[in-house]
Amino acid sequence: MSNRTELDKLGEFGLIDHITKDFKNTQESTVYGIGDDCAVIDAGDKYTLITTDMLVEGVHFNLMYAPLKHLGYKAVVVNLSDIYAMNGDANQITVSIAMSNRFSVEAIDELYSGIRTACELYNVDLIGGDTTSSQSGLVISITAIGEVKKDEIVYRKGAKENDLIVVSGNLGAAYMGLQVLEREKEVYKENPEMQPEMEGVDYVLERQLKPEARKDIIHFLKDMSILPSSMIDVSDGLASELIHLSKASGLGMTIYDEKLPIDQETFNVARDFNLTPATCALNGGEDYELLFTMSQDYFEKLKGNQHFAIIGHVTDENCTVNIVEKNGTIQELKAQGFTHFNEGEN
Amino acid sequence: MSNRTELDKLGEFGLIDHITKDFKNTQESTVYGIGDDCAVIDAGDKYTLITTDMLVEGVHFNLMYAPLKHLGYKAVVVNLSDIYAMNGDANQITVSIAMSNRFSVEAIDELYSGIRTACELYNVDLIGGDTTSSQSGLVISITAIGEVKKDEIVYRKGAKENDLIVVSGNLGAAYMGLQVLEREKEVYKENPEMQPEMEGVDYVLERQLKPEARKDIIHFLKDMSILPSSMIDVSDGLASELIHLSKASGLGMTIYDEKLPIDQETFNVARDFNLTPATCALNGGEDYELLFTMSQDYFEKLKGNQHFAIIGHVTDENCTVNIVEKNGTIQELKAQGFTHFNEGEN
Numbered sequence: 228m229s230n231r232t233e234l235d236k237l238g239e240f241g242l243i244d245h246i247t248k249d250f251k252n253t254q255e256s257t258v259y260g261i262g263d264d265c266a267v268i269d270a271g272d273k274y275t276l277i278t279t280d281m282l283v284e285g286v287h288f289n290l291m292y293a294p295l296k297h298l299g300y301k302a303v304v305v306n307l308s309d310i311y312a313m314n315g316d317a318n319q320i321t322v323s324i325a326m327s328n329r330f331s332v333e334a335i336d337e338l339y340s341g342i343r344t345a346c347e348l349y350n351v352d353l354i355g356g357d358t359t360s361s362q363s364g365l366v367i368s369i370t371a372i373g374e375v376k377k378d379e380i381v382y383r384k385g386a387k388e389n390d391l392i393v394v395s396g397n398l399g400a401a402y403m404g405l406q407v408l409e410r411e412k413e414v415y416k417e418n419p420e421m422q423p424e425m426e427g428v429d430y431v432l433e434r435q436l437k438p439e440a441r442k443d444i445i446h447f448l449k450d451m452s453i454l455p456s457s458m459i460d461v462s463d464g465l466a467s468e469l470i471h472l473s474k475a476s477g478l479g480m481t482i483y484d485e486k487l488p489i490d491q492e493t494f495n496v497a498r499d500f501n502l503t504p505a506t507c508a509l510n511g512g513e514d515y516e517l518l519f520t521m522s523q524d525y526f527e528k529l530k531g532n533q534h535f536a537i538i539g540h541v542t543d544e545n546c547t548v549n550i551v552e553k554n555g556t557i558q559e560l561k562a563q564g565f566t567h568f569n570e571g572e573n
Numbered sequence: 574m575s576n577r578t579e580l581d582k583l584g585e586f587g588l589i590d591h592i593t594k595d596f597k598n599t600q601e602s603t604v605y606g607i608g609d610d611c612a613v614i615d616a617g618d619k620y621t622l623i624t625t626d627m628l629v630e631g632v633h634f635n636l637m638y639a640p641l642k643h644l645g646y647k648a649v650v651v652n653l654s655d656i657y658a659m660n661g662d663a664n665q666i667t668v669s670i671a672m673s674n675r676f677s678v679e680a681i682d683e684l685y686s687g688i689r690t691a692c693e694l695y696n697v698d699l700i701g702g703d704t705t706s707s708q709s710g711l712v713i714s715i716t717a718i719g720e721v722k723k724d725e726i727v728y729r730k731g732a733k734e735n736d737l738i739v740v741s742g743n744l745g746a747a748y749m750g751l752q753v754l755e756r757e758k759e760v761y762k763e764n765p766e767m768q769p770e771m772e773g774v775d776y777v778l779e780r781q782l783k784p785e786a787r788k789d790i791i792h793f794l795k796d797m798s799i800l801p802s803s804m805i806d807v808s809d810g811l812a813s814e815l816i817h818l819s820k821a822s823g824l825g826m827t828i829y830d831e832k833l834p835i836d837q838e839t840f841n842v843a844r845d846f847n848l849t850p851a852t853c854a855l856n857g858g859e860d861y862e863l864l865f866t867m868s869q870d871y872f873e874k875l876k877g878n879q880h881f882a883i884i885g886h887v888t889d890e891n892c893t894v895n896i897v898e899k900n901g902t903i904q905e906l907k908a909q910g911f912t913h914f915n916e917g918e919n
Contacts, residue, residue: 232678234706242704245678246685252698254664256720259700266700268665268718270616279701279716281669285708318600319614323627323714332578332591339592352598354605354612357627358588360580361712368627368669368703368714372614374602 262475263383264312264459265373274380276317276373278309284364292408295334297436298367299341305462306371307349308440308515312460313382315375317442319354320346323368325361338367349442379454386457386476386520392539393455393529395444395516397488398465399504402511403496404428404435410500430492438515444534445517451528455519464512466560469548472520479544482560483551488536509550509560608821609729610658610805611719620726622663622719624655630710638754641680643782644713645687651808652717653695654786654861658806659728661721663788665700666692669714671707684713695788725800732803732822732866738885739801739875741790741862743834744811745850748857749842750774750781756846776838784861790880791863797874801865810858812906815894818866825890828906829897834882855896855906 237245243261252260258274259267265276282288282302290298303320310317322342326335346353351371411423425432440460448455457476459468465487473480487508497504520541521529529535542549548560583591589607598606604620605613611622628634628648636644649666656663668688672681692699697717757769771778786806794801803822805814811833819826833854843850866887867875875881888895894906 230677230679234672234674234676234678234681237678239704242678242681246681246704247699249685250689250692250699252700253696254698256664257698257700260698261701266665266667268621268700270621271619272617275614275616275621275718277665277667277701277716277718279667279669279703279714281671281703281705281712281714283671283705283707283712286671286706318602319612319623321612321623321625321716323625325627325629325632325712326580328580330580331576332580332583332588333576335580335588335592339595343596346596350599352600352603352606353593353596354598354603354614355607355623355625357625357714358585358592359627359629360632361629362631363709366627366629366671366707366712366714368625368712370623370625370667370716372621372623 259382264309265315267313267380270374272377273374274377276310276313276315276375277370278306279368279370280306282367284366289412290365291412293436295337296341299338300345300437302367302369303342303345303349303351304438304440305515306369307351307442308460308462310371310373311440311442311445312458312517313373313375314379314445314455314458315373317349317351317371317373319352319372321355321370322353323357325359325366327361327363327365330365349440381455381458381519383457383459383472383475386472386478386541387522388478388541388543389523390456390520390541391523391526391537392469392480392482392518392520392541393535393537394461394465394488394518395441395534396514397490397493398461398514398516399497399507399511400431400434400490400493401438401513402507403493403500404431404433405513406500407432407496408435427492428496430490431496435513438513440515441517447534453521453525453528455521458517458519461514461516461518462512464510465518466509466548468518469560472518473546473548476541477546479542479547479549480539481542481549481551482539484553486536486538605728610655611661613659613726616720618723619720620723622656622659622661622721623716624652625714625716626652627712627714629712636711637758639782641683642687645684646691646783648713648715649688649691649695649697650784650786651861652715653697653788654806654808656717656719657786657788657791658804658863659719659721660725660791660801660804661719663695663697663717663719665698665718667701667716668699669703671705671712673707673709673711676711695786727801727804727865729803729805729818729821732818732824732887733868734824734887734889735869736802736866736887737869737872737883738815738826738828738864738866738887739881739883740807740811740834740864741787741880742860743836743839744807744860744862745843745853745857746777746780746836746839747784747859748853749839749846750777750779751859752846753778753842754781773838774842776836777842781859784859786861787863793880799867799871799874801867804863804865807860807862807864808858810856811864812855812894814864815906818864819892819894822887823892825888825893825895826885827888827895827897828885830899832882832884
């Protein structure tokens with residue numbers, strides 16, 4: 228071939244756009260393909276939801292500090308999170324793994340014990356997969372299958388002007404957990420005798436190593452008869468996800484710095500690292516909280532509920548996402564989600 | 574951990590049994606989990622079929638002789654084949670890839686052009702996936718989604734005593750194609766100036782590099798109102814697949830050496846390599862033909878049809894699969910399917 232374009236030139240989202248631009252959907256049962264948290268298939272009186280994620284050793288996880296059991300758990304959870312982000316129920320998963328002979332049967336047992344724990348907790352069945360060898364490292368590819376009533380599905384598109392912007396739980400903790408683990412890894416490399424400094428960081432470590440998908444939030448919303456107008460899960464960071472919702476819905480969004488839900492421990496750890504807590508909440512990623520918009524009519528139902536933070540509202544400004552700082556200045560948010568394509572080959 | 578058991582001690586099927594033994598299906602919608610060509614999910618008036626495969630560079634394919642376009646095509650086809658093996662229609666796929674920065678955008682375009690060609694030919698939509706970097710090489714994980722009417726699904730189990738054993742197309746060609754490619758790779762390594770010897774091997778090369786899934790066979794059978802009693806696709810080799818059908822159905826099988834469908838070119842190439850053509854047909858793998866059992870009542874419908882070979886019958890001998898040699902001697906067949914776990918880590 229005469230031309231060579233490097234992968235990192237396009238970035239992950241650019242590459243996906245580039246790859247998929249020539250594909251056309253022709254099947255009647257394909258309701259929605261690429262571009263949301265899940266693909267949507269017509270299954271008669273319901274929709275089937277399909278989502279898939281691939282985790283690669285050295286890119287998405289580091290076995291030096293991620294125990295295999297937690298890794299298995301997390302690999303399932305991140306997929307289920309995508310099903311819940313469509314307001315659906317997850318029912319099944321398939322798990323494919325490629326692993327080198329560096330891994331023993333006992334190591335694989337650890338991985339699958341985490342997968343099984345997640346299956347039991349979230350009530351999903353392991354129904355298939357593939358196991359193969361690799362020439363280096365571990366690759367995990369999981370597909371989750373779910374369902375949703377046709378009149379209850381929530382897409383990234385659908386936000387309406389003046390809708391409230393709501394996020395579940397709190398943000399930035401998983402990112403701070405990652406910072407702690409990276410710091411301890413460096414300390415360990417320099418002096419393996421040194422005891423790790425893990426006091427006061429339990430919560431942020433758990434959010435990084437063993438995150439939960441917010442199935443409970445979907446049920447809270449159903450119980451309160453709240454149907455979001457648009458929704459996404461926070462995997463790449465709040466800023467990136469707000470931009471997704473905004474683009475998909477063709478509207479602008481304004482959020483308020485002072486409304487961002489940040490746990491006290493996250494706040495403290497961020498300060499220890501000389502990081503601005505709000506920046507960690509906006510760009511950290513891996514929170515797996517649910518970000519959604521909803522009609523102002525639901526305001527009274529959610530007001531004061533500890534599981535939710537109302538962080539802003541939908542505007543008529545075409546696809547611009549702004550944050551109002553505590554001092555009143557307005558800044559436009561740009562996504563800083565993860566890009567992996569600058570990794571080197573060994 | 575105190576114990577260390579090597580992965581290759583269990584083999585691929587042993588490892589799958591080991592991994593899955595502690596998983597229990599609890600979802601009402603899970604009709605069939607691990608152990609057939611697809612998982613089966615209840616979708617109201619139909620079944621949804623799900624299958625997934627992972628292909629790893631250096632294990633399943635070698636980019637030295639597999640063009641990326643063909644690789645993309647083949648990666649889709651092997652998954653669709655599993656849907657057809659349940660007598661279903663394939664409608665959608667998801668494609669996840671991990672690739673190192675050794676790959677350019679142009680290389681990925683080649684891969685996806687093969688994927689697109691397969692999607693167009695087999696009428697399936699690409700509805701999702703994941704793209705990420707890897708630290709070495711290319712990994713492709715594809716999930717196919719299909720559907721089948723509830724009264725038309727065909728499992729590996731279900732063969733009845735005295736049923737006929739039928740296989741579509743012919744066997745052993747893909748394996749001979751692989752032998753030719755391996756030979757030319759060695760020749761090239763020794764002398765890059767040497768022209769490859771590719772005369773008279775077009776068919777076996779195509780069967781290896783660009784196999785087809787037998788969607789047409791499913792339609793032939795429907796047109797003739799033939800419903801197989803059990804079915805599987807031939808991916809690991811005829812012997813291995815017969816043993817799967819036999820075990821799942823709890824019955825024995827007898828096939829006849831002289832009935833094995835072997836193409837003339839396959840026969841010639843096998844002879845060139847000093848291999849017994851029947852052995853290649855039995856153990857070669859990657860044929861992606863359909864192997865099924867059916868009632869003798871259908872015999873007249875299939876008799877003389879060039880797309881099918883009746884190679885034997887189901888017996889009452891508990892799970893024993895025998896082959897009757899041309900000289901009349903009877904041998905028990907043992908599976909020699911692929912095992913990948915003896916591969917080394919770089």
